[in-house]
Amino acid sequence: MIKIKFPDNSLRSFKAGTTVLEVAQSISEGLARNVLSAKFNDHTVETATPLLKDGEIQLFTWNNEQGKNAFWHSSAHVLAQSILALYPDAKLTIGPAIENGFYYDVDFGDHSITEKELKDLEKKFLEFARQKFEFKMRGVSKKDALDFYKKDKNPYKVELIENLDDGSITFCDHADFTDLCRGGHIPNTGLIKAVKLLNVAGAYWRGDEKNKQLTRIYGISFPKQKELTEYIELLEEAKKRDHRKLGKELELFSFSQRVGQGLPLWLPKGAALRERLEGFLKEAQKKAGYEQVISPHIGNKDLYITSGHYEKYGDDSFQPIETPAQGETFLLKPMNCPHHCEIYKTKPWSYKELPKRYAEFGTVYRYEQSGELHGLTRVRGFTQDDAHIFCTPDQLDQEFKDVIDLVLYVFNSLGFNNFESQVSIRDIKNPGKYIGDAKNWEKAEQSIINAAEEKNLEFKIEEGEAAFYGPKLDFMVKDAIGRKWQLGTIQVDYNLPERFDLTYKGSDNLFHRPVMIHRAPFGSLERFVAILLEHTAGNLPIWLAPTQVNLLCVSEKHEKYSKKVLNYLENNEIRASLDDRNETIGKKIREAEISKVPFMLIIGEKEAKMNNVSVRKHRVGDIGLMGAENFVNLIKEEISKSISKFGS
Helix, strand or coil, X not given: CEEEECCCCCEEEECCCEEHHHHHHHHCHHHHHHCCEEEECCEEECCCCXXXXXXXXXXXXXXXXXXXXXXXXXXXHHHHHHHHHHCCCCEECCCCEECCEEEEEEECCCCXXXXXXXXXXXXXXXXXXXXXXXXXXXXXXXXXXXXXXXXXXXXXXXXXXXXXXXXXXXXXXECCEEEECCCCCCCEHHHCCEEEEEEEEEEEHHHXXXXXXXXXXXXXXXXXXXXXXXXXXXXXXXXXXXXXXHXXXXXXXXXXXXXXXXXCEECHHHHXXXXXXXXXXXXXXXXXXXXXXXXXXXXXXXXHHHHCHHHHHHHHCXXXXXXXXXXXXXXXXXXXXXXXHHHHCCCCCEHHHCCEEEEEEXXXXXXXXXXXXXXXXXCCEEEEEEEEEEECHHHHHHHXXXXXXXXXXXXXXXXXXXXXXXXXXXXXXXXXXXXXCHHHHHHHHHHHHHHHHHCCCCEEEEECCCECXXXXXXXEEEXXXXXXXXXXXXEEECXXXXXXXXXXXXXXXXXXCCEEEEEECCCCHHHHXXXXXXXXXXXXXXCCCCCCEEEEECCHHHHHHHHHHHHHHHHCCCCEEEEXXXXXXXXXXXXXXXXXXXXXXXXXXXXXXXXXXXXXXXXXXXXXXXXXXXXXHHHHHHHHHHCCCCCC
């Protein structure tokens, strides 16, 4: 007999060789029908896997992230089977599960997949799925695995296998289809009731632009047709909210091939939006004791060698900049933190002068492959709302909690009330990914956990997600349609102070190392604006809107009075514009609605004669006739309701 421990810490005995499915059946038939995958002693296993020794088990259903992962991973296999059925000469590469669905990268030779062909693949997919083929794992020797794919004339799978150790290679079979696979499948294909192949994209083999470009087919599948229908509706809503579409409609930003891929151009309204966001955070930071600094867009190569950024990212960054001086090399700034370390070093510090809090809206540059670029969410040049706190170890706990307060203030002010927290720690099995002493890492990780607990944050711990120089607390917000985005981040760092030889004189008159906190509530202005636009569908809060009021002049006769009202609004610090074009008032109203300006003021004969304005509110309609003074009070009341002062 073997003893199996369950997540509630209960222990049950089973006969050796009992399968995962039989364990689920022993609990309830309902669970057995719904179990998709499992983990046994921290290893992903199949429902048909026999259990031969004592251990801990977790059973996953569609309601678990791991269950969905197994479902979509299995769906990728069915897609691959369908591809080979319709395109026998296609060469399969890899097909993983992703956050929402799955994809498969395929070499179709010179063939380009059309929209109609995606429909044909969907049809074939469902045909295979309905046959309830079981997924079966088997171990294969390296020689046999290589022979299999050499016979198949698939150089991609051969390359993958050549990099694997003999004895660790497994194949997955279902029906007459075989694929190289590590495991994690649902019991059979019949559980897949609905599928949608979403789009086709290009992807370089192994993510390297020097390699051949493959065809990537994205898809998503569900155990019920109803869930697919709901997902398609969500996608349609997401299309309406796409920040790239809204950015163009609202005249916020643009891209130019001549300027370069991934380098956004901020138009006047977009620049005004950025300016408001910067001003909002600067005001809060000032109250919190931060000092503004500015650092250059480039730095000497030695700076990034010292920080460790060159070692970790040098090969994947923009190429070095050589100056006319022999041996002098610069790099575009990938991070602000090394520059802030050098700012700290400009003078000696006493423990009495700490903490020092340096903040900068610093633009950084990172080379992203062209296929990875996406609007403002993935760019090559972006501005971080960066700040670095240099403090004593005794100050660390309070400083970290104060930063949490600042991040939550930002989220609440901008309507991101639904969020999750994640403590990202190192992967202790892969020490080469990180720099610094293991003891310092342990201290840093524990300090983050302690602060999160004291702030009553609900959080999960994710191993292997830390930055290379330190662990971090990440915030994942949910937008209005339920999508998750990683936004604010706070990191604890014992390593850069060591690398840059940063010190302060303690009360014992000896020199000590400060601890460094990295933080960015927005993350980057570009990505934050993108997420904010999609969250609000472009209906920005009134305090943030680039234009708060649009004055619509009915005819030329009313221009003089309209300009008088405009001047009055501007004197009261209300951002307003005047539409005095020779167009119908109906057209002006429609265009103002599309532009999502919070308020419109209609000014015609009646309004000019009575010294009033007719007020329309975006998405509400007419709210009445009033004097300009009363309207200003209305605006100010709206603003005060939509945002609070930090610390109040």
